[in-house]
Amino acid sequence: MARRIGIKDVAAAAGVSVTTVSHILNGVQGKRASAETRERVLRIADELGYAPNGLARGLRLQRSQTIGFISDEIATTPHAARMVLGAQEAAAAHGVLLLLVNTGGDAELERRSIEMLLQRQVDGVLYAAMFHRVVSLPESLRATPTVLLDARCEDPAIPSVVPDEVQGGYTAVRELIDHGHRRIGMAVPTEDIPALGLRIEGYRRALADAGISYDPSLVVAEPTVPTETTAGHAAAGYRAARRLLSAGERPTALFCFNDRISAGAYRAAAELGLSVPGDLSVIGFDNQELICEALHPALSTVQLPHYEMGARAVAQLLALTETPGPPPRPVSQEMLSCPLVARASVASPPRL
Incomplete structure (x- = not known):
């Protein structure tokens, strides 16, 4: 099995210190490094096939780089699958892994699933429900950054993303x-x-x-x-x-x-x-x-706007997880517009 390329390998090939490589690859601001050095380090890292250690980065940031997605039936409903896709692609763009759980509306399965996600120290949870339902947020999620997706909660402190x-x-x-x-x-x-x-x-x-x-x-x-x-x-x-x-x-x-x-x-x-x-x-x-x-x-x-709803919910959740302390008030209750898709089934009325 090929050995994993690390920061020390990049530093040796570039002729600079490990600290310098770490600062450049992690985008640390305010650290002195010439444009030439930065360009050389980034080029060599790419040539060597260097990939950051996600676990180490998570430990450093005290984040798991994972978020949970719990739904009643969205994951198995064909016309709502783009909601999952929107969330997944938005999470991936930020280097975050989406863990998907579909409960089928089973309360006990939902309870166990939330427990397992929290045991894996997810950074936050998307809690989704079909048909823009009003839901009661499980008590076990109250201390975890959570965004409701295609659902609303009577508690205005819980952010949500829903269609208008x-x-x-x-x-x-x-x-x-x-x-x-x-x-x-x-x-x-x-x-x-x-x-x-x-x-x-x-x-x-x-x-x-x-x-x-x-x-x-x-x-x-x-x-x-x-x-x-x-x-x-x-x-x-x-x-x-x-x-x-x-x-x-x-x-x-x-x-x-x-x-x-x-x-x-x-x-x-x-x-x-x-x-x-x-x-x-x-x-x-x-x-x-x-x-x-x-x-x-x-x-x-x-x-x-299923895809956009999934992506916006992830954006809201990441904003919460990146903010230290309790979530800011007031929290956004975001409604996304539903655009017209004109095809061929509408015309002027007949003359009766």
Whole structure:
């Protein structure tokens, strides 16, 4: 096995002291070294294949250079996987290792997982939950730098990174209004999650700003069975859309809680002999590309900024771990905007 190249090897090859090499490689400010010496040391270190000893660096900084990522189901949910990717790449860019644990909502597994992460002396923890839920932070994390991801806590001292669901709902409905729609239905699941209420609030605000009266009969909810699966949401969307489109004065456009609900709405429209977007415009939420691009025509939607959320949560966590003492007050509750992804499912309403 090849011997690991160390600082002493670089120092010997460069003809300088070990202290000088250490100061240059670690970017220590205020230490005298000519530009020529710095350039020579860095070049030789690269030629020799020198890599810093992460363990030694961690001991020196009293940090493990690792952070935990605990989620209920984000790691196994395809459309939220980019949240993990964003966190992982942001951590890697700072030389930090991300330790991922998916609990599946099992409270005992979560407790044991947190215990194991803390035993490994992680520098901090990302605590993530699906659907922008309000969560209670486990007591065992109270003394550890923690950032909530796609979740909020009643304690304002716990920082969080979440999507701006209200703005996303507003953007989706505004797109329909801008195309001339005035009678806009909303197909939703019956799940008790904050994201649902926030998206409905965005729907109502967009209507109000356009001078359109809110009609509660145009918001139709159906249960998802099995809960939270693609098939369950599509079935709920189908039933909700059938109810909306079978009414005496049907809507000319539908805003669907998510892209899976939209897939069911497409099926309902087709069974009733309605074309999208000729007879009915449809807009979703999430930007699950496998669904949006597979539908015909391709679904216009609002994108949940999963990747950006993961990256921003890591940035917040690293800021906390690099700040000595208790976290600064007030702590940021950061909301990221949900941009419109326009495709082909929205057009002007038909002349009825």
